[in-house]
Amino acid sequence: MIVPVKRVNLVLLPEEKTKVFLELQKHKLFMLKSFNLENHSLFNTEHLVKTQKVIKLLESHQKRKNPFATISVDFKTLDEVIEDEGKVVDEIIELENRIGDLSEQVRRLTETNTSFAAFTFLSVSQQKLDESEIVGFNSYVVDEEKKEYLQNALDKLGVDYEFGVFEKKLHVVIATINEIKTDLAIVLHAVEAKEIALPLSTDPYQIAIDNNAKKIVALEAEIERLGALITEHVGLLPQIKTYYDKEANRLIRDNVPHKTSQHFIVCEGYVRQDQTVALEEVLQKVATTYELEIIENTDEALPTALKNNKFVRPFETITESFSTPSNTELDPNAAMSIWYWLFFGMMIADFGYGLILFVGTLLMLKIKKPRVGFKKLLQVFMYSSVSTMIFGIITGSVFGIGFREIIPSLPAIFISPVDDPMLVLIASLVLGVFHIITALVFKALMLIREKDYLGALAEAFSWILILFFGLIFITDMLSVIWTKNQVVSTISLGFILLGLVFILVFSGRGKKNPFAWAMSGLGGLYGATSYLSDVLSYSRLLALALSGAVIAFTMNLLAGMVAGSLFGLGYVFAILIILVGHLFNFAMSLLSAYVHGGRLQYLEFYGKFYQGGGFAFRPLGYELNYINEIKEK
Amino acid sequence: MEMGVALAAIGAALAVGLAGAGSSMGVSTAGKSATGVISEKPELFGRVFVLQALPATQGIYGFLIAILIMLKIGLLGGTPEVLTVAQGWAYMASGLAIGISGLVSGAYQGQIAGSAILMTGKNPSLSTRGMTMTVMVETYAILGLLVSILIYFGI
Numbered sequence: 001m002i003v004p005v006k007r008v009n010l011v012l013l014p015e016e017k018t019k020v021f022l023e024l025q026k027h028k029l030f031m032l033k034s035f036n037l038e039n040h041s042l043f044n045t046e047h048l049v050k051t052q053k054v055i056k057l058l059e060s061h062q063k064r065k066n067p068f069a070t071i072s073v074d075f076k077t078l079d080e081v082i083e084d085e086g087k088v089v090d091e092i093i094e095l096e097n098r099i100g101d102l103s104e105q106v107r108r109l110t111e112t113n114t115s116f117a118a119f120t121f122l123s124v125s126q127q128k129l130d131e132s133e134i135v136g137f138n139s140y141v142v143d144e145e146k147k148e149y150l151q152n153a154l155d156k157l158g159v160d161y162e163f164g165v166f167e168k169k170l171h172v173v174i175a176t177i178n179e180i181k182t183d184l185a186i187v188l189h190a191v192e193a194k195e196i197a198l199p200l201s202t203d204p205y206q207i208a209i210d211n212n213a214k215k216i217v218a219l220e221a222e223i224e225r226l227g228a229l230i231t232e233h234v235g236l237l238p239q240i241k242t243y244y245d246k247e248a249n250r251l252i253r254d255n256v257p258h259k260t261s262q263h264f265i266v267c268e269g270y271v272r273q274d275q276t277v278a279l280e281e282v283l284q285k286v287a288t289t290y291e292l293e294i295i296e297n298t299d300e301a302l303p304t305a306l307k308n309n310k311f312v313r314p315f316e317t318i319t320e321s322f323s324t325p326s327n328t329e330l331d332p333n334a335a336m337s338i339w340y341w342l343f344f345g346m347m348i349a350d351f352g353y354g355l356i357l358f359v360g361t362l363l364m365l366k367i368k369k370p371r372v373g374f375k376k377l378l379q380v381f382m383y384s385s386v387s388t389m390i391f392g393i394i395t396g397s398v399f400g401i402g403f404r405e406i407i408p409s410l411p412a413i414f415i416s417p418v419d420d421p422m423l424v425l426i427a428s429l430v431l432g433v434f435h436i437i438t439a440l441v442f443k444a445l446m447l448i449r450e451k452d453y454l455g456a457l458a459e460a461f462s463w464i465l466i467l468f469f470g471l472i473f474i475t476d477m478l479s480v481i482w483t484k485n486q487v488v489s490t491i492s493l494g495f496i497l498l499g500l501v502f503i504l505v506f507s508g509r510g511k512k513n514p515f516a517w518a519m520s521g522l523g524g525l526y527g528a529t530s531y532l533s534d535v536l537s538y539s540r541l542l543a544l545a546l547s548g549a550v551i552a553f554t555m556n557l558l559a560g561m562v563a564g565s566l567f568g569l570g571y572v573f574a575i576l577i578i579l580v581g582h583l584f585n586f587a588m589s590l591l592s593a594y595v596h597g598g599r600l601q602y603l604e605f606y607g608k609f610y611q612g613g614g615f616a617f618r619p620l621g622y623e624l625n626y627i628n629e630i631k632e633k
Numbered sequence: 634m635e636m637g638v639a640l641a642a643i644g645a646a647l648a649v650g651l652a653g654a655g656s657s658m659g660v661s662t663a664g665k666s667a668t669g670v671i672s673e674k675p676e677l678f679g680r681v682f683v684l685q686a687l688p689a690t691q692g693i694y695g696f697l698i699a700i701l702i703m704l705k706i707g708l709l710g711g712t713p714e715v716l717t718v719a720q721g722w723a724y725m726a727s728g729l730a731i732g733i734s735g736l737v738s739g740a741y742q743g744q745i746a747g748s749a750i751l752m753t754g755k756n757p758s759l760s761t762r763g764m765t766m767t768v769m770v771e772t773y774a775i776l777g778l779l780v781s782i783l784i785y786f787g788i
Contacts, residue, residue, distance in 0.1 A: 321758075321762065322761070539775070539779050542779070542782075543694075544775075547693060550697045550700060551693065551697060554700045588693060591687075592690060596768060598761065599768045599769075
């Protein structure tokens with residue numbers, strides 16, 4: 001149900017702000033106005049970003065990750081202020097920066113060595129060649145096959161030169177004197193020589209390369225040593241993660257938006273009406289002076305606070321991902337959760353799958369301790385696994401094997417979508433009719449609340465009559481449950497007509513023009529087509545149950561076919577087929593049930609009455625990124 | 634082999650073949666968007682993967698009808714039924730219902746799945762709405778499957 005929310009102003013002494021909000025975070029009673037923590041810039045604070053970087057770095061240094069590692073802390077640890085706690089983060093960042101510098105040096109040396117590699121034949125250093133004033137030295141690249149020709153030509157000219165072959169190219173350095181410049185140019189032109197510059201070096205290239213290589217080895221050893229130092233800190237990961245959450249929440253408290261007056265600060269916010277007293281109690285405990293000013297009759301939009309029991313609460317996420325209810329409407333979650341639960345089970349309808357889902361989600365919840373959103377989704381699955389098991393018993397199916405195949409003496413009471421598709425189809429459609437009727441009841445209640453009584457007759461009660469008595473009428477006609485009875489069919493026909501009259505007469509309520517009034521009535525009747533398609537939409541309950549059942553059956557069949565073959569090796573394949581096949585079918589069934597279950601709520605159910613468009617009441621609490629749970633004492 | 638059995642076998646082939654083709658097109662279209670989003674935001678893999686898997690169901694529905702038909706005509710062990718030619722045609726019709734609806738809806742569902750993936754990339758909190766929009770296309774494959782099943786059990 002939706003609980004009223006009050007707009008309040010909290011007046012505090014500035015020096016008590018931190019203390020008060022620390023306590024408020026613990027109790028989750030007060031929502032701050034316009035304080036949306038999603039993508040808030042405070043999370044980009046330099047130190048938080050650094051800490052996050054360190055966490056990622058340490059995680060990459062972790063040799064064996066424990067997927068089940070969780071962090072639980074108590075409030076005391078969370079609120080403790082420890083001097084220099086962030087020091088280790090800076091240390092690790094420093095180490096990482098040094099590794100970065102050294103890696104850059106290694107990269108440069110490697111690059112230099114690559115540029116030297118072509119000229120290792122030179123016996124003199126580049127610097128020396130450059131210093132020579134009498135002779136100019138030029139270097140060229142020539143195709144390797146022209147080597148002999150060039151050698152002969154250069155020998156004939158009588159010039160000094162050195163050369164070497166590198167990557168199929170002849171690299172040659174020639175001492176050029178002025179007298180032979182023209183001749184040399186002709187020779188070089190003939191071999192299509194390209195002039196290139198020698199890379200700068202004080203030592204001969206080969207020596208430089210060897211020296212650099214030594215340096216690289218030393219640098220890499222140092223990098224490894226520093227890396228090992230970082231690895232030593234891996235054990236601190238839980239503490240650093242906790243530290244991140246502590247820091248983030250401290251920043252949240254420090255950044256609480258407020259207005260300042262001369263002596264006080266004013267924080268605008270909201271409180272649930274039923275929690276006002278609790279909030280006052282908390283404030284009395286921590287603040288010496290405070291005032292909680294309740295602002296009645298505000299024009300502002302108020303957040304929507306939901307209060308539901310343990311079963312319904314997780315299902316709120318299903319509604320939440322459609323749209324948050326507006327705070328003026330009825331909370332549909334209680335009704336929706338039951339229908340979602342029912343349809344989910346019908347769509348998988350296998351005892352084995354239900355059991356696996358139950359155990360799986362239970363273990364995930366207990367061991368992984370997931371945080372808010374995912375936790376609720378897992379809870380939805382866990383609750384729905386129970387209906388899956390119930391429908392598994394009704395259909396008499398465990399991992400696609402019929403109960404009666406296992407125990408033949410069982411009576412034939414099971415209703416399986418494979419054996420009785422028509423019966424299951426009818427059951428699906430009938431449930432669908434009741435699902436839609438539930439939606440129409442909501443619609444009627446909303447219209448009545450708005451005092452639009454004729455609207456409730458025209459748009460809600462009319463269709464409830466038509467759908468319900470239509471169902472009775474068809475049941476009677478087909479003599480499914482009872483034999484055809486004139487009285488029943490006449491009465492139900494009467495109510496259907498009454499419904500039609502409601503639509504024809506009241507749809508055009510408030511319209512003066514008789515033509516417009518008549519058109520509205522006929523337009524209302526046209527809604528019948530959408531109701532027809534809505535009801536047919538529930539056939540997916542059968543279709544999905546059937547597809548899951550047949551695929552499970554097929555996997556068993558395939559496994560059975562290979563089991564006896566290949567001198568016993570077949571059993572290995574059979575087990576493989578069973579495992580992979582059922583895992584696949586389980587995953588696809590789960591996905592289908594989740595998605596189509598949602599669709600039936602969003603479209604067929606919420607489409608009838610739901611307004612949405614509100615924003616949720618999210619009281620200030622601890623925002624946890626790494627900590628899985630806070631142990632409350 | 635009887636003519637009826639041969640026709641029914643073609644029906645099974647069409648069911649799994651056409652619907653599977655639709656799903657492959659759909660999953661691949663969605664996958665193209667998925668790779669783009671993942672390259673920028675690898676942490677969204679879970680949500681994106683679910684969206685990419687949505688157009689895969691048509692292929693499964695086709696496979697399901699194919700298996701049912703093959704069981705009936707004895708291609709998967711068991712005692713084969715003697716089918717008349719007319720029954721063979723009817724099984725082919727059963728296969729075609731999911732085959733055609735699966736082919737088209739699978740391919741088109743892939744496109745909306747792809748857009749939903751891009752939407753998730755921009756705003757991850759919208760992924761469930763994207764899923765719901767994607768599933769709208771699948772309705773017609775489910776209706777096709779339903780008709781396939783009804784024909785199958787009606788023969």
